[in-house]
Amino acid sequence: MGLFNKIKKVLKKDDKNLITYEKGLSKTRKSFVNKLANLSLEYDEINDNYFEELEELLINADIGVNTVMDFMDKLQLRVSKEKITDPSMLTEIIVDELFIIYVNDEILSNKINYNPNGPTVILFVGVNGVGKTTTIAKLASKLKKEGKKVLLVAADTFRAGAVEQLNSWGKKIGCEVVSDTNTNDPASVVYQGLEKAKLNKIDVVLIDTAGRLQNKVNLMKELEKINNVSSKVLPGSPHETFLVIDATTGQNGISQAKAFKEITNLTGIILTKLDGTAKGGIVLAIKEEVGVPVRYIGLGENQEDLQVFDIEKYIYGLFKDMM
Amino acid sequence: MFESLTEKLESAINKIKGYGVITEENISDAMREVRLALLEADVNYKVVKEFTNNVKEKALGEEVKKSLKPGDVFLKILKDELLSLLGNDKAELDLSKKPSIIMLVGLQGSGKTTTIGKLGNLLRKKNGAKPMFIAADVYRPAAIEQLKTIGKELNIEVYDEGQTSAVSIVENGVNYAKEHGYDLVLVDTAGRLHVDDVLMDELKNIKEKVNPTEIILVIDAMIGQDAINVITGFNDALPLTGTILTKMDGDTKGGVALCAKHLTGIPIKFIGVSEKLDGLDYFDPQRMVSRILGNGDIMSIIEKAESVIDEKEAMKTAKKIQAGKMDLEDFLSQLKQIKKLGPLENLLKLLPGARKLGLNNVNIDPKQFARLEAIISSMTIKERRNPDIIKASRKQRIAKGSGTSVQEVNKLLTQFEQMQKMMKMMKNGNLKMPF
Numbered sequence: 001m002g003l004f005n006k007i008k009k010v011l012k013k014d015d016k017n018l019i020t021y022e023k024g025l026s027k028t029r030k031s032f033v034n035k036l037a038n039l040s041l042e043y044d045e046i047n048d049n050y051f052e053e054l055e056e057l058l059i060n061a062d063i064g065v066n067t068v069m070d071f072m073d074k075l076q077l078r079v080s081k082e083k084i085t086d087p088s089m090l091t092e093i094i095v096d097e098l099f100i101i102y103v104n105d106e107i108l109s110n111k112i113n114y115n116p117n118g119p120t121v122i123l124f125v126g127v128n129g130v131g132k133t134t135t136i137a138k139l140a141s142k143l144k145k146e147g148k149k150v151l152l153v154a155a156d157t158f159r160a161g162a163v164e165q166l167n168s169w170g171k172k173i174g175c176e177v178v179s180d181t182n183t184n185d186p187a188s189v190v191y192q193g194l195e196k197a198k199l200n201k202i203d204v205v206l207i208d209t210a211g212r213l214q215n216k217v218n219l220m221k222e223l224e225k226i227n228n229v230s231s232k233v234l235p236g237s238p239h240e241t242f243l244v245i246d247a248t249t250g251q252n253g254i255s256q257a258k259a260f261k262e263i264t265n266l267t268g269i270i271l272t273k274l275d276g277t278a279k280g281g282i283v284l285a286i287k288e289e290v291g292v293p294v295r296y297i298g299l300g301e302n303q304e305d306l307q308v309f310d311i312e313k314y315i316y317g318l319f320k321d322m323m
Numbered sequence: 324m325f326e327s328l329t330e331k332l333e334s335a336i337n338k339i340k341g342y343g344v345i346t347e348e349n350i351s352d353a354m355r356e357v358r359l360a361l362l363e364a365d366v367n368y369k370v371v372k373e374f375t376n377n378v379k380e381k382a383l384g385e386e387v388k389k390s391l392k393p394g395d396v397f398l399k400i401l402k403d404e405l406l407s408l409l410g411n412d413k414a415e416l417d418l419s420k421k422p423s424i425i426m427l428v429g430l431q432g433s434g435k436t437t438t439i440g441k442l443g444n445l446l447r448k449k450n451g452a453k454p455m456f457i458a459a460d461v462y463r464p465a466a467i468e469q470l471k472t473i474g475k476e477l478n479i480e481v482y483d484e485g486q487t488s489a490v491s492i493v494e495n496g497v498n499y500a501k502e503h504g505y506d507l508v509l510v511d512t513a514g515r516l517h518v519d520d521v522l523m524d525e526l527k528n529i530k531e532k533v534n535p536t537e538i539i540l541v542i543d544a545m546i547g548q549d550a551i552n553v554i555t556g557f558n559d560a561l562p563l564t565g566t567i568l569t570k571m572d573g574d575t576k577g578g579v580a581l582c583a584k585h586l587t588g589i590p591i592k593f594i595g596v597s598e599k600l601d602g603l604d605y606f607d608p609q610r611m612v613s614r615i616l617g618n619g620d621i622m623s624i625i626e627k628a629e630s631v632i633d634e635k636e637a638m639k640t641a642k643k644i645q646a647g648k649m650d651l652e653d654f655l656s657q658l659k660q661i662k663k664l665g666p667l668e669n670l671l672k673l674l675p676g677a678r679k680l681g682l683n684n685v686n687i688d689p690k691q692f693a694r695l696e697a698i699i700s701s702m703t704i705k706e707r708r709n710p711d712i713i714k715a716s717r718k719q720r721i722a723k724g725s726g727t728s729v730q731e732v733n734k735l736l737t738q739f740e741q742m743q744k745m746m747k748m749m750k751n752g753n754l755k756m757p758f
Contacts, residue, residue, distance in 0.1 A: 056368050062547035065362045128570060128598075129432025129543060158598075160476075161436075161469025168464035213573035217686045246432060250365035250547025252575040273431065276516040277556070278549035 043087045046079055050087060054094070062250050062278070064285025071097060095315055101288055102311050108293050110308050112204075113239050113267070119151075119197040121205045121230055121237035124270075125223060125260055126244035128211030131272040133162065135244055135298060136206045137169035138306035144173060148203040153193030154179035155186035155226065156210040166208055173303070186210065186222060187229045194233040207238070214259030223263050240267045242295060247273045247280035254282065257290040268295030271309070275300045328576065329617045331360035332401060339382075340394030350382050364576030365547050370408065370585055378404050402612060408581055409608035414565055414590030417536050418450060422500050424508045424533055426493075427567075428526055428557060429541035431514030434569035436466060438541050438595060439511045440473035441603035442567075445593075446507060447479070455505040457496035458483035459529070460513040470511050477600060480505075489513070490528045497533045510535065517556025527560060537564045539592065544568045544577040554587050569595035572602070572669065580611065597665060614673070633660065644746050651707040651739060655699045662692055697725035698735050710736055 039057065043050045051072060058068045075090075075097060084090060114120045122139075124132045133156070140150045152175050156162035163179045170177035178193035190207060197205045209226065212219035230237045241264045245253055260266055271280050274297050283294050294309040335353035342349050354375045361371045381387070381400045390396045417423065425442070427435045443454040456474055458481055460466035467483050474481035480503075482496040493510055500508045512529070515522035530538065540557050542550065557563055571577055571594045584590050591606040636656060643649045664670060667687045699707060701724030706713050713721070713736060722729045 059362060059368050060548045062365075062549070065359060069359075127545070127573065129434055131432055159469070160472035161465040161467075163465075164468045165463070165465035172464075213570060215572075215574040218688065246543070246545075248430065248543070248546045248549045248553070250545060250550075250575075250578070251363050252365070252545040252573065253547075255574055273516075276430070276518060276549070277552040278547070282547065 039087065045085050046087055046090060051076060058281070060279075061281035062253075063281035064251060064254055064289065067101065067285040067288050071101065098284065099311065099315055102284055104288070106293075108311070110295055110310070115234075115236065115239050118234060119194070119202045119205050119237075120239050121194065121197075121207065121234060122240045122242065123207045123209065123226070123230070123238040123264065124242050124244060125209055125264060125266075126211060127213050127256060128159075130211065130244045130246040130249075131298060132156075132211065132244045133165050133169070133208050134301075135242075135270055135272060135296075135306065136166070136208050137173060138298070138303050139296070140169075140175050140206055141173040141303040142306060143204050144175065149201070150175045151193065151197050151200070151202040151205045152177045153190055153205060153207040155189045155193075156208050157184045157186050157189065158210040162208070162210065187225045190226050191229050191233060194230060194237070198234070214256050220259065220263050223260075227264055238265070241265055242268050242270050243292070244270045244272060245280075245283070245286075246278075247271055247276065248278040249280075249282055251282065254285055254289055257286045257292050261290060261292060266292050268293060270294070270296045270298065270306075272298035274298060275305075326576075328357075328360045328364050329615055331356045332615070333617055336394060336398055336401070339397045343393065345382050345387055345393050345397065347383060350379055354379050361578065361581070364578035364581070365545075365550070366578035367548065367551055367582040367586060370582040374404060374408065398616070402616060405581075405612045405615060406608060408585045409611055410584045410590055411608060413605060413607050414592050416446075416592060417564070418446070418452065418507065420536050422455075422497070422506045422508050423452075423537070424497060424510065424535040425537040425539060426510040426512060426526075426529065426535040427539050427541050428512050428561070428563075429514060430516060430543070430553060431463075433514065433541045433543045434595060435514065435541045436460070436469050436473065436511050437598075438567055438569060438593075438603065439470065439509050440477060440479075440600050441595065442593070443479050443507070443509050444477050444600050445603050452507040453505050454479055454507040454509060455496075455500045455503070456481045457493055457500075457508060457510045459489040459492050459496075460511055461486040461489050461492070462513040466511070466513070473600070489525055490532060493529045494532045517553050517560070523557075523560045530561060538562070539564060540566045540589075542566055542568055542579060542583070544571045544579060544594075545573060545575040546579050550579045550583065551586055554583060554589060558587060558589060563589050565590050565592040567591070567593045567595065567603075568606070572596045572598075572666075580606075596669060599665065601665065636660065649743065649746060651699050651702065651710055652704070654739065654742075655696065655707070658692060658696055658699075662689075694725070694727055694731065695735060698722075698727055698732055701725040710739060 039050065039053055055068060055072055058071065059065065075094070078084070078093065079090065084093070112120065112122070124136055126132050136152060140152060143150050152166055152170050154163045154166045154177055156166075163181065167177050167179065178189065178196055180189050180192060183189065186209060193205060193207065196202070207226070207230075209223065210219070212223070214220065227238065243257060243260050243266055245256065249256070257266070257269070269283060269286060269292055271283055271294055274280055287293055296306050297309050297314070299305045299307060335357055338349060338353050339345055357378075358371055358375050361374065362368070378400055381404075382397055387393050387396045416425070427439055429435050439456055443456060446452040447454055456470055456479060458467040458470045460470075467485070471481050471483070482492075482499050484492045484495065489512065496510070497508055510529070512526065513522070515526075517523065538561050540554060540563050542553065546553070554563070554566065566583055566589055568577065568580055568591055580591060580594070593603050594606050596602045596604055637660070640649065640653050640657060643653055661667070666689075698721060701721045702713070706717065718729050718732045722732050
């Protein structure tokens with residue numbers, strides 16, 4: 001316990017990132033937190049109805065069904081063991097337990113795993129329409145501001161307009177883009193991109209791939225081939241593989257994480273579109289069930305709206321009004 | 324799509340059948356499982372509660388008690404409740420106006436642009452419409468190029484003015500369509516959040532200016548509990564006349580399909596079932612319920628076959644098969660017809676009992692078909708009509724020409740020989756069908 005105080009200490013007022021977090025998550029937060037706060041006002045004592053409403057709240061945040069069920073069991077046990085009867089005391093425990101589920105005694109680092117001996121390769125994967133290309137543009141602009149030499153590789157050879165989309169982002173942020181309209185083999189574009197990166201002493205290569213539903217075996221095999229080509233041209237690459245997930249995604253997020261982890265060496269999740277009303281709670285279940293942590297979150301359409309994920313800030317953003 | 328739900332429902336039905344009588348206890352047990360399956364499918368929490376309560380209440384009612392077969396009555400209750408969730412009838416598009424204007428709206432990445440292409444293609448084929456697209460997504464880089472590429476592929480004209488004002492583009496586009504005799508205008512709009520007031524105002528303005536016949540919300544079937552916020556958000560601003568669920572070919576459980584109509588009154592009109600431009604189907608609640616209850620959807624298979632298979636060609640082949648005279652040329656033409664059916668996995672899933680037979684997880688490599696086609700295409704007409712003359716040197720030539728190996732050519736020839744034998748047996752009436 002004492003989590004709130006800890007969080008408050010971590011986040012001193014003029015933290016710029018925090019302000020963006022708050023702004024972006026305000027719509028998400030409002031409904032969730034209001035309900036949780038109302039819940040403790042509504043009930044004088046903790047009973048079955050209270051638990052049922054709490055369960056509804058968590059499921060509405062898209063936190064995985066299994067995770068919620070386990071969580072409710074744990075909570076009920078703790079309540080009876082510690083003889084807690086006051087709902088207002090429970091609020092803090094709820095936050096605490098959610099935090100524990102996510103962190104799970106691991107040391108989570110959000111630093112990019114840079115390659116000390118050459119270009120660092122980051123592969124972006126995900127289902128259709130989650131925002132891979134836009135996210136790449138945002139990350140590229142971030143890295144460029146840090147003084148890195150960034151190269152974009154347009155390996156989405158399938159969707160109409162995908163290459164144009166990346167090209168137009170490249171122009172906007174001033175990054176070179178490798179594309180090849182003569183081939184529909186993404187692995188070949190990746191090959192060209194990485195060879196170029198070696199030659200031109202590029203720091204970071206961001207590879208955009210086509211959106212693919214995780215149950216399409218042939219498309220997943222294609223991803224395997226991209227991986228193989230990458231590690232052949234630059235041994236040890238890709239150094240990071242990010243799965244981009246849309247915050248509105250429900251329970252299917254778990255299946256996405258599982259399937260992509262089987263094919264690639266998934267090192268993180270990027271959760272996009274958190275500026276709507278969706279809560280993206282599925283990332284808690286993904287961390288618990290699949291073991292892949294969130295690395296960045298997208299909080300808006302601007303280039304600077306991509307933020308390094310921080311579980312403390314995320315929970316703080318969700319529960320701020322209660323403190 | 325609803326496999327785990329189907330499984331849980333089947334197990335509930337079987338349990339009830341096994342008990343022979345429905346009690347408060349065994350129905351509660353059965354419904355607990357159903358509840359979890361529904362929640363795991365992202366069905367709205369409130370709807371899950373309502374559904375399970377209704378089923379339970381009816382199952383414990385007088386009618387069931389009197390029945391000698393409570394399992395069957397229980398099945399009927401499930402079917403009725405599912406149908407009342409989904410809405411009983413198919414929701415048709417209003418295409419009576421000339422031109423009819425259909426505007427597609429939705430969150431970013433839900434699949435609006437691709438769906439515009441599929442919808443134009445479908446309505447041209449089925450309703451004989453003369454469609455035109457308007458590219459009014461002026462924000463996402465290359466969105467206009469994407470629509471133009473799709474338009475080019477389908478040979479459908481795309482009206483665009485680059486990245487200028489969406490409202491005036493749509494207004495001018497509709498006028499252009501009227502002048503040029505188009506009777507169906509499909510408007511592609513930028514993806515936006517339902518809480519983005521500025522962009523929602525843009526949609527309202529477009530609506531004021533051109534008064535669309537249909538305003539349809541495109542929803543990603545993988546959406547979670549936020550679905551209800553999104554639908555009501557767009558509906559409050561516009562209102563909507565229907566929804567289209569995309570990416571239903573994923574392994575999503577698509578729970579939004581089960582609750583969208585019930586919660587908002589807005590019907591689902593189409594579902595997206597593949598990445599190809601013919602991957603859009605009408606949404607039919609009756610068939611969906613049949614699939615959820617594990618009874619398959621034969622009607623959809625037949626319709627699909629009817630829409631792509633050339634009847635004359637099929638009759639010709641059937642006659643040849645009956646006469647035991649099918650050759651490799653007929654085989655090739657059949658392969659080509661099968662290819663037109665789209666991914667075969669999708670069809671297998673529609674078979675009754677597909678899950679029990681393990682057909683829901685079958686993967687068919689489309690390259691396999693391509694190889695067979697290549698082998699036959701590398702034969703001369705003479706060889707195709709009379710495969711017996713294909714000996715070693717011819718085999719080598721065919722393997723080289725098709726980029727395959729002699730083994731693969733051999734395999735195809737052996738398989739074909741077996742097929743011929745079977746057909747001869749059929750002709751002589753000696754063959755017992757395996758089913």
